[in-house]
Amino acid sequence: MSNHTPSIPVETPPVTPKNILVVYLTRTGNTEAVAKMIHDEVGGKLVELELETPYPENYQAHVDQVSDENTRNYLPPLKTEIDDIGDYDNVFIGSPTWGMQLPPPTKSFLDKYDLSGKTVIPFNTNGGYGVGSSFDDVNERCAGCNVLEGFSVQGGRERDGILFVMEGNKETEVRSQVHAWLERILK
Numbered sequence: 528m529s530n531h532t533p534s535i536p537v538e539t540p541p542v543t544p545k546n547i548l549v550v551y552l553t554r555t556g557n558t559e560a561v562a563k564m565i566h567d568e569v570g571g572k573l574v575e576l577e578l579e580t581p582y583p584e585n586y587q588a589h590v591d592q593v594s595d596e597n598t599r600n601y602l603p604p605l606k607t608e609i610d611d612i613g614d615y616d617n618v619f620i621g622s623p624t625w626g627m628q629l630p631p632p633t634k635s636f637l638d639k640y641d642l643s644g645k646t647v648i649p650f651n652t653n654g655g656y657g658v659g660s661s662f663d664d665v666n667e668r669c670a671g672c673n674v675l676e677g678f679s680v681q682g683g684r685e686r687d688g689i690l691f692v693m694e695g696n697k698e699t700e701v702r703s704q705v706h707a708w709l710e711r712i713l714k
C-alpha cells in the first residue's frame with residue numbers, strides 16, 4: 528500500500544461581501560464615517576453597536592460613567608443583536624478611543640459573541656492621543672481570533688467642542704488611507 532497522501536490544499540476562506548461584518552460604536556459620527564468607508568470598499572453587513580441604556584448626552588457625565596465602568600470592569604448590556612454571527616468569517620470592529628482604551632460597549636460585544644476562528648480587524652478614531660490600548664484590548668478579549676493590523680485616524684475632540692470632522696478634504700484623505708490599508712491587509 529502506498530504511503531502517499533494526496534495533498535489537500537488548506538486555504539483560508541476568501542474575503543467576500545457575504546462573509547464580512549462591519550460593527551462600530553460611535554457617539555459623534557466619526558467612527559461611523561470610517562465604518563461606512565470600509566463598507567463601501569468591502570461590502571458585507573454594517574451594524575451599529577447600541578446599548579440597552581444609552582450614555583448621557585452630556586460629555587462630562589459620559590466620560591465619568593465610562594471611567595467608572597472601566598474601574599469596575601462593567602460590561603454594559605447591548606441592545607444590538609447579531610443573530611447570524613456564525614455566518615461571518617471576517618469581522619471589522621470600530622471604536623473611538625475612550626479613556627485611552629477600548630470602550631465598554633465594544634468589550635461587551637467581544638464578551639457576548641464567540642469570534643474564535645474568525646479574522647478580526649479593528650479600527651479606531653480618536654481625539655489626537657491615539658488608540659491607547661484599544662487594539663491590544665481587542666487581542667486580549669478575542670481568544671482564538673486572527674487579529675489583523677488595525678487602522679486608526681484622528682477624529683473629533685469633543686472635549687474642545689470639535690465633533691464631526693469626516694467631511695471635505697478630511698473625508699477624502701481618510702478615504703484614501705482606508706483604501707491603502709485595506710489593500711495592504713486583504714491582499
Ligand SMILES: Cc1cc2nc3c(=O)[nH]c(=O)nc-3n(C[C@H](O)[C@H](O)[C@H](O)COP(=O)(O)O)c2cc1C
Nearest residue numbers: 553554555556557558623626627653654656682683
Ligand atoms: C467618553 C470619551 C472619552 C474619550 N477619551 C479619549 C481618549 O482617551 N483619547 C483620545 O484621543 N480621545 C478620546 N475621546 C475622543 C474620541 O475618541 C474622538 O472624538 C472620536 O473621534 C469620537 O468618535 P465618534 O465620533 O465615532 O464618537 C473621548 C471621547 C469620549 C466621548
